[in-house]
Amino acid sequence: MPVSPAYRPDPRFFDLGPDYSDAVKAADFPQTILRFRNDRAAAEVGLETLTDAEWIAAFGRFDPLPGQPGPVAMRYHGHQFRQYNSDLGDGRGFLAAQMRETPQAAALRERGDRPRLMDLGTKGSGRTPWSRDGDGRLTLKGGVREVLAAAMLEAQGVPTSRALSLIETGEALERGDEPSPTRSAVLVRLSHSHVRFGxxxxxxxxxxxxxxxxxxxxxxxxxxxxxxxxxxxxxxxxxxxxxxxxxxxxxxxxxxxxxxxxxxxxxxxxxxxxxxxxxxxxxxxxxxxxxxxxxxxxxxxxxxxxxxxxxxxxxxxxxxxxxxxxxxxxxxxxxxxxxxxxRAAFLMRLGVHSLGEAADQRLVDATLALLREGGEAMRWEPLFFDWFGGFASSARALSGPRAKLYQGEAFDAFRFALMEHEPDRIERLEHPMFAAREPEEMLIDEVETIWSAIAADDDWSPLNAKLARLEATRTAWRFDT
Known part of the structure; x- marks a missing residue:
């Protein structure tokens, strides 16, 4: 399989042996239709050179990647809603492979200089010894939702796994929380570790x-x-x-x-x-x-x-x-x-520099107070979009669709606290995204609309358009994780 020269297999968890995992095989799916591949994430571990056919072989049939011993279902326990459960473990997923980041990917991370060990973990890849009464499968809707969640969180600067691959697998699944039968999929995520507290x-x-x-x-x-x-x-x-x-x-x-x-x-x-x-x-x-x-x-x-x-x-x-x-x-x-x-996260999202503990805390408190006082009209994500860059965005915010909300005592306190802080990388405001009237949000109605197009008409264009806009958002914010 022609991985790139940057691919560096390093299957370290597998070396721990059978006390920590069980060797497993992926399900034999009736179909393998590639629905999403994240080439930007793949390039971070040297997998972007795979053709679509090779991608499906690796992430739909799970032919082992070079230097990988084959998948294992990880063993763990856990508290679920604070009730201990000793019957857990990877029940519909497995650890498929581990490899090192490329040096280029490591250099781009905040405070990053070491190529990290990265995991390829699955969801919906079939039954394992820990499946209990489950079928080991993932609904296609569940896979789409994970793709969207990971993309939005990455854009917002949250440390997150990334959805690497989503392949539809051609099975009809029965679920109590979705109209059934519903379509099936297998997801592969790229993350730093699957070692859990459990x-x-x-x-x-x-x-x-x-x-x-x-x-x-x-x-x-x-x-x-x-x-x-x-x-x-x-x-x-x-x-x-x-x-x-x-x-x-x-x-x-x-x-x-x-x-x-x-x-x-x-x-x-x-x-x-x-x-x-x-x-x-x-x-x-x-x-x-x-x-x-x-x-x-x-x-x-x-x-x-x-x-x-x-x-x-x-x-x-x-x-x-x-x-x-x-x-x-x-x-x-x-x-x-x-x-x-x-404090650091709120300053990051508002695009301003720290001024010291007291001033930074005033800004956090004032931001939360404004969100609280604004009620349902003061949507969460648009506030950070309108005022990104601090007072440098005042003209943009006060002439935008929420201008009427930006008044009163709570807003005055917010504006005063914001004025104390200098913009961080003010050139980011030149990105075309900030010329838009509305930011990208990820509210449940939009998620359902995206899924409805897929479920009703097999129309993937709303999902692909949303992912493209989220990628533009990520490049505009340029948050580090």
């Missing part, structure tokens, strides 16, 4: 400190190499800091993950596995994404609490082989780190 929980549940120690060194050496060997509290601090950064950027993006179970958080602080996600239409702390989240456990404003709770479960696993007090000290760094990262 991966550690399984080892702790089995009373295997040796497995915990092996996982610690695996994670430290590959994902947090600045932590010294044997420094378990240091690793906890690194994972806590990465998780705080991710959570803050979710909030600044107005994103609700929907299912923040311990098997859906990983050791690199990278968002992945998008199921019933939503983006806020307007500020609503109680906004939930999952129809089955009846108590609002994972509501928008409760996401920091949820991530912290999950981190405490990870710390309890590490305490099997480390000093609990030192781990608690590391864990307690989450709150201060989250506040710091939230």
């Amino acid at each position: 991966t550690f929980q399984r080892a702790a549940y089995l009373n295997r400190p040796d497995q915990i120690e092996t996982l610690i060194e695996h994670v430290r050496s590959l994902y947090h190499p600045d932590v010294a060997p044997g420094d378990v509290p240091g690793l906890m601090r690194a994972i806590t800091a990465a998780s705080a950064r991710l959570t803050a950027r979710w909030i600044a993006a107005g994103f609700v993950h929907g299912v923040l179970n311990t098997d859906n958080l990983n050791v690199t602080g990278e968002s992945f596995d998008y199921g019933p996600w939503r983006f806020l239409p307007y500020y609503d702390p109680a906004f939930t994404a999952a129809y089955f989240d009846h108590g609002g456990l994972y509501a928008f404003a409760r996401q920091p609490e949820a991530v912290f709770w999950n981190l405490t479960q990870l710390a309890s696993c590490l305490a099997v082989v480390s000093e609990p007090k030192l781990l608690a000290d590391a864990l307690n760094g989450f709150g201060p780190a989250y506040i710091r990262e939230l």
